[in-house]
Amino acid sequence: MLIVDGGSTDKTVEIAKSYGPKVSILSVDNPPNFLLNKQRAIDNAKGDWILQLDADERLSPELRLEIRYLKSSLQHQTSNISGYWIPRKNWFLGRYLMKGGVYPDAVLRLYQREKAHFALKNVHEHAIVDGETKWTENAIEHMADPTFERYIERWHRYNTFDANQLIQQGVRPCAPCYLIGKPIVTFLSIYIRHKGFMDGWPGFVWAIFSSIRYGEIYFKATNQ
Numbered sequence: 001m002l003i004v005d006g007g008s009t010d011k012t013v014e015i016a017k018s019y020g021p022k023v024s025i026l027s028v029d030n031p032p033n034f035l036l037n038k039q040r041a042i043d044n045a046k047g048d049w050i051l052q053l054d055a056d057e058r059l060s061p062e063l064r065l066e067i068r069y070l071k072s073s074l075q076h077q078t079s080n081i082s083g084y085w086i087p088r089k090n091w092f093l094g095r096y097l098m099k100g101g102v103y104p105d106a107v108l109r110l111y112q113r114e115k116a117h118f119a120l121k122n123v124h125e126h127a128i129v130d131g132e133t134k135w136t137e138n139a140i141e142h143m144a145d146p147t148f149e150r151y152i153e154r155w156h157r158y159n160t161f162d163a164n165q166l167i168q169q170g171v172r173p174c175a176p177c178y179l180i181g182k183p184i185v186t187f188l189s190i191y192i193r194h195k196g197f198m199d200g201w202p203g204f205v206w207a208i209f210s211s212i213r214y215g216e217i218y219f220k221a222t223n224q
Helices: 012-017 035-044 061-074 148-168 175-193 196-222
Strands: 002-005 024-027 049-051 057-059 081-086 088-092 095-097 107-112 132-135 140-145
Touching: 002 012, 002 035, 012 024, 024 035, 049 061, 057 061, 088 196, 095 196, 140 148, 148 196, 175 196
Parallel strands: 002 024, 081 132, 088 140
Antiparallel strands: 049 107, 057 140, 081 107, 088 095
16 A cells, blocks of 8 residues: 655654555655645556545545455456546535535546546546456445545635636636626525535535636636
8 A cells, every 4th residue: 555645743653654664655745736745646556456545535435345346356357447537425514415416426546556637737637548448336435524624724715726727727617607697606506406405504515605606717817
């Protein structure tokens, strides 16, 4: 197992070392585009296949069993399958969001090391693989937001990153689009079209903050 530690200040490294020589630790900086560290993981991994997890993710028991089964078949694989998309369940305000276009939130996390890389253009991008891909049946559990405060912290971070992307590209966002159009379309898409209302109060809050983020992106991109 390889752990890429982006300058953590908790006990991450200490806990990782407690597992002994089966865990390798690569200590690096913590760039705004954290995909740089994911590419570093690919570059330093030794196995033929990589299962990539973020610090706030875990395998569901069902997915753990499925990957064990896949492992034996991958070792004898003769097809050109290079990666697997995995569904991801996102925990938010006390429940997993299963509507609003949030699930299955597919992520490409199981792939051949020599056939995968990141373009490193956008923080939301997935690995790019050379070859065919398939899907697993079971999901990763994403525990990114155990508290609302944690969600807001990440919300601001992603908004800042997206605003900086616009600045670097020399794009001045359109005020009516970012302050009216995008928020309305996003809310209606998440809450009505994709039935976010079925996730109850968490689904409503998710739809609201997914919508108003464009306002913050606009002000951050135009006030620098």
